Amino acid sequence: MNPLFKRILRKDKLSRVFVERLTEPLHINIASAFVALFGGFRRKVDFDLVVRPQYAFPILRAADLANEWGYKRLTLLEFGVAAGAGLVNICHIAAEVTKITGxxxxxxxxxxxxxxxxxxxxxxxxxxxxxGDFPMDHEKLKASLPANCELILGPITETLPAFLKTVDASSPIGFASVDVDYYSSAKDSLSVFRDTPEKYLPLVPIYLDDVGDITVNPWVGEWLAVNEFNDENKMRKIAPWNMLRARRICKNAKWIEHIHGLHVHDHAIRTPGTTERARRTADNEFIGVSFTDQAA
Ligand SMILES: C[S@@+](CC[C@H](N)C(=O)[O-])C[C@H]1O[C@@H](n2cnc3c(N)ncnc32)[C@H](O)[C@@H]1O
Incomplete structure (x- = not known):
């Protein structure tokens, strides 16, 4: 069975279909049916028709930003793997994104x-x-991962320093999912963003899984870890992804709230005078002034 339908038929997913999807306007659901049948990958991401849109949107967005900023390769991270459904899903999405973005x-x-x-x-x-929650069959999982995917086992505080030494500007960190449930583990995970600026895209989409649990608040859980990260790092800030709900076609989706961005304010691309780019222009059709025509 198609993995999207298999996932939809799970009880928790079915309630999401009723609460989030079928409450969208009728014309959106009709258009979705056409996109599901005939659409390409990008269009399916637009309509939330890919398994884990919360990974598909930020990975595709990161790839588009990479092209805009001149990168050819990105590193994608998942903190908290458990049985590995999310990691395998990232691998599938990444393969599709490579096909359409290079x-x-x-x-x-x-x-x-x-x-x-x-x-x-x-x-x-x-x-x-x-x-002990969320055990893993790491032999089976490792055997099922493609060659471009690594599984690093051990407490994040212990494994992160060696990993960070392997990251450089040829494949900067372009996306991270932080799904480790605890405040302490989220704090450990977020320290991945404290290294030198060339190791990151200037803006890194992040999926924060655990900001929506009902007992989470600014003083506990992942939310506290994010607030402390922002307090402790002058030039790096994690903020909700700007205007994302307004920009999405399916506006009821809960995952939208989980998408944040790491802003690397000390990145060369975000520093005045360090990079060259084409001049931006604005035309005024009311008085017949077009800088676009002059440039052509
Ligand atoms: C909710 S599960 C992850 C689910 C997975 N992202 C998915 O979508 O299928 C949380 C995982 O975080 C891992 N974890 C929590 N704290 C950790 C730490 N300090 N170091 C390494 N792993 C940790 C746990 O072992 C557990 O497997």
Missing amino acids: IEFRIVGFDTGTGMPEPIDYRDLPEAYAA
Whole structure:
């Protein structure tokens, strides 16, 4: 069975179809049916018709930004892999995105390999998660991953420093999913964004899985980890992706709230006078002034 339909038939996914999808205007759902049957990958991403749109949108966006800013390869990260459904999904999406953008990918998943560690205190939401949750069959998972995907096992604090040494401007970090449930693990994961600026796209789309749990708030969980990251890093800021709901066709989707951006304010591309680019112009059709025509 097509993986999209298989996923939709799961109970939690079915309720999402009813709450988020069927409440969209009728013409959007009719158009979606045509796109599902005849549309290309980009159009399917536009209409949320790809498994895990929360990964498809930011990976495609990162590839488009990479082309705009002159990169050929990006590194995609998943913090928190569990059984690996998300990591395998990133690999599939990345392969499709390469076909339509030309951007190649290195994909890296981080996990203990033995499930959740012990929570440190109330900030790790012990009411929702406990040590040993989310086991992994790492032999089977590793065997199913494509050559451009690595699985790095161990506590993130221990594995991150060696990984960061392998990242450079030839394949900067272009996307990260942070799905490690605890405040402490999210804080460890976000330290991936504290290295030198050339290791990142100037704007990195991030998927924050755990900002929507009902017991999360600015003082606990992933939300606290993000606030502390912003307080501790003068030139790096994580903020919600600007105007995303207004820009999406399917406006009821919950995943939109999870998409953030890491702004690398100390990146060369975001520093005045360090990069060359074509002059931007604005025409005025009311008085017959066109800089576009002059440039042609
Ligand atoms: C909710 S699961 C991830 C689910 C996965 N992203 C998916 O979509 O299928 C959370 C994972 O985070 C991992 N994790 C949590 N804290 C960690 C830490 N400090 N170091 C490494 N892995 C950690 C756990 O082992 C667990 O597998």
